Amino acid sequence: MPDALLIGISARIYHPGEPVADTSGIFTKTLHYLEQSVAHWVLRRGVLPMMIPAIESEGLIRPGEVRLTDYARHLDALVLQGGNDVAPQTYGEEPLHPDWSGDRVRDRYEIGLFRAFVAAGKPVLGICRGCQLINVALGGTLYQDIATQVPEAIAHRDLVRYDQQFHPVNLVPDSRLAQLYDGTTRAEINSIHHQAIKTLGKDLAIEALGVPDGIVEAVRWRGPSYVFGMQWHPEFMAQRQFHPGQLDGEPILQDFLDAARERKHRTSNN
Template identity: 35%
Template sequence: MKPIIGVTTFLSEASKYSTVSRNYIDSIYAAGGLPVTIPIVSNESNYEDYIGMVDGILFSGGNDIAPYYYGENPVRELHSMSTIRDEYEFSLFQNAYEKKMPIFGICRGIQLINVAMEGSLYQDIYSQCPGTLGHSPEHTASDEFYHAVQIKKDTRLYDIFGEERIFTNSFHHQSVKQLGRNLIATAYSEDGIVEAVESTEERFLLGVQWHPECMTKRHPMFLKLFRAFVEASIQYKQREVSV
């Protein structure tokens, strides 16, 4: 049986829809998982029952995380925030982390993981990181290669790709600043921006700053990330059944 993969959603501007790009859904399904979206429920603060339904969870891209979660005031360049979404995802993360469930974060997702693990963010890399190159192109297709990423050897990410240097797309203006506890940076762009993190513990906890879900159809190499995540979720499912 396929593992059930929960995918976090966001509220539309009119707050009428709790939705997410189908690129996440398609990539998970192509990797052998059964994707389900987890809605943002009004007045809900504990999503433990949702975590009990799934075998892995993917934290999707979207809004900036409110900086007061890591003890900072906002800078002028901060974009849209949603503390409703922040609280929803922090609750999901905490429940999944405690159960040692496989966790995969994409773009905002890597930032959510880092803040949830008591790390911090650059609220705007262009104003806060001198020498920053392009990371958020305009009028560029989401499946275009944009910049290079250097991957450290002896990491889960290297095991997945088998390469020290790849090209990715890029659509972000924030990034990991101070690493959270039990996390290591496993990839960087060539201007020094953290592009991936993973856990120092024996578990699947991985975040990437780019958007591999947009790349899987045109560049199948990025499906490796989803296959590794789905495989970890299968193993988690089997352990839960045997308990």
């Protein structure tokens, strides 16, 4: 597929626990991995998803000759997948609990990726943690734990039900997200997060709010390139047969891919 869209997907990172046993087992290694459901959600005719390995000069990972800006130059768009918490230090706070310390190595890597793709004018889509990362990269902050800091909020995560946890959201009227769904104002989404946007990053607009608690569920950048983040997981679509009222992720993906194609076409014609 010579004209295929090349969609980069940020890596999840597994860090070996401490102390690391003196063996050659896989769990003594730092792992970069891509969740299959995300890859399959993006994968289709004319689209090739690929994981971008983390590269940084601090922490566990040592840089090679390749820079993150090289990926932004050669790839057509970026998906920031879900995973571990964003570290509170990344947005100027200290963890309120040791379990919420997050992953600063991944934060630095993904913020670097985000800035490289935005600087190149390439579309960026954030899923769950990816939505939060976009907000933090643009100067916003997060609730470290919704249940603790917003006690009146509904449950946004159930470790037993996991991807079968749902709640309604209101789509902001006249937003791009509402337009993708023919003016729909309310829908149901899956919910697998205990952190959420507290203060908005620079030039971000809210496009969906949780019902009834008003937790921010989707944001879009008002800058010159495509940047959209959602708290839900559109890649978990197999469950639609069991929960048909869930918001279909296909219009969001098509809008993102259309933006990537338009950007690629404009660049190739210059």
